[in-house]
Amino acid sequence: MNMKRDYYEDINLFHSKTVIFWFAVLILFLVLYPFLFKNYYIYVANYIAINIIVATGLNILVGYTGLISLGHAGFFCLGAYGTVILMVKAHIPFLIALPLSSLFAGLFGFLIGLPALRLEGPYLSIATLAFGLTITQVVGKLDFFGGREGLHTSKLLIGNLHIDSDRDFYCLLIPITIIMIFIARNIVRTRVGRAFIAIRDAEIAAETIGVNVMLYKTLAFAISAFYTGVAGGLYAFVLRFIEPQLFSQMMSIMFLAMVVVGGIGSTFGSIAGAILLTLLDLELRNILSIPYLGKFLESLSKNFFSITGVSNIQFIVFGFIIIFIMLFEPLGMFGIWIRIKKYWKTWPF
Numbered sequence: 001m002n003m004k005r006d007y008y009e010d011i012n013l014f015h016s017k018t019v020i021f022w023f024a025v026l027i028l029f030l031v032l033y034p035f036l037f038k039n040y041y042i043y044v045a046n047y048i049a050i051n052i053i054v055a056t057g058l059n060i061l062v063g064y065t066g067l068i069s070l071g072h073a074g075f076f077c078l079g080a081y082g083t084v085i086l087m088v089k090a091h092i093p094f095l096i097a098l099p100l101s102s103l104f105a106g107l108f109g110f111l112i113g114l115p116a117l118r119l120e121g122p123y124l125s126i127a128t129l130a131f132g133l134t135i136t137q138v139v140g141k142l143d144f145f146g147g148r149e150g151l152h153t154s155k156l157l158i159g160n161l162h163i164d165s166d167r168d169f170y171c172l173l174i175p176i177t178i179i180m181i182f183i184a185r186n187i188v189r190t191r192v193g194r195a196f197i198a199i200r201d202a203e204i205a206a207e208t209i210g211v212n213v214m215l216y217k218t219l220a221f222a223i224s225a226f227y228t229g230v231a232g233g234l235y236a237f238v239l240r241f242i243e244p245q246l247f248s249q250m251m252s253i254m255f256l257a258m259v260v261v262g263g264i265g266s267t268f269g270s271i272a273g274a275i276l277l278t279l280l281d282l283e284l285r286n287i288l289s290i291p292y293l294g295k296f297l298e299s300l301s302k303n304f305f306s307i308t309g310v311s312n313i314q315f316i317v318f319g320f321i322i323i324f325i326m327l328f329e330p331l332g333m334f335g336i337w338i339r340i341k342k343y344w345k346t347w348p349f
Contacts, residue, residue, distance in 0.1 A: 013315040034167045042166045048278045055258040055270040055284045056184045057227020063265035065220040066200030068125045070133030072255045075225040077247035078105040079232025089153045095207035109225025113218035141246035150243030185267050263334025272333040
């Protein structure tokens with residue numbers, strides 16, 4: 001058994017040669033991915049990467065600090081609109097506009113975190129829910145943000161490079177995603193991360209031993225909002241067009257579902273949950289085109305329900321998945337992964 005002798009061992013990138021090997025395999029796969037798959041699958045990979053950034057940031061708030069947010073679509077909206085407006089109207093380069101808009105989202109996260117000092121559980125959820133709904137309403141009514149018609153993104157230039165395809169954007173997005181994951185992974189293993197976990201496990205005890213609860217709760221909201229702002233800014237250039245209707249309340253619920261399904265308090269779980277629910281979301285949007293199942297649902301809707309409601313079937317599926325996870329595997333996909341590893345380590349015994 002390898003005993004840890006230093007706190008800095010927690011933030012080492014690699015703990016064994018096995019981890020180094022599989023990480024190298026992953027990087028090789030990511031490098032070859034845009035050359036092996038068609039353009040649609042590259043778009044899917046970009047969409048997954050953006051949701052991974054959101055889930056990773058939200059997991060810092062929900063999984064490690066124990067605070068629930070149903071308003072992260074608002075931070076996502078701020079990041080998207082902030083990046084586009086800074087580029088289109090202020091002519092600021094992308095590599096500057098993206099962090100600036102994300103810091104602005106982080107500032108809002110800090111302000112939203114202040115009520116968290118007095119609110120808990122469902123009351124905090126309602127407060128964040130109100131924030132998410134307010135942001136989309138404000139953006140939709142101001143001509144500066146394009147109103148209900150939305151905004152088109154400008155050309156994406158980085159130096160002399162013109163990024164105009166999903167494959168080009170993939171080469172920019174994947175490195176950003178990997179960097180954001182590593183930063184989040186190390187944050188939760190530092191003094192700050194231990195303070196988050198202490199607040200989650202026993203807030204009164206944490207305050208008793210000297211943890212500044214006010215500071216770390218607001219910091220958790222700010223970091224989580226910053227991550228979501230980064231993802232929002234990148235999302236705008238995946239779609240190349242943004243409008244207020246995109247940032248609905250269901251988007252916030254989707255983000256939270258990714259963390260819950262993947263495994264609360266696990267970076268690996270956030271990644272797995274984001275991948276699973278993103279793929280399900282994209283596939284179930286065209287559920288009527290699925291052989292046999294599509295015809296069955298269409299006839300069922302015509303006879304008993306409204307055919308327009310079939311487009312929302314993915315939310316019913318997500319609900320069943322969350323219920324199943326909560327009943328049978330509270331640790332989510334991360335718990336399933338732990339069981340698989342434990343099984344093969346002890347196989348055939």
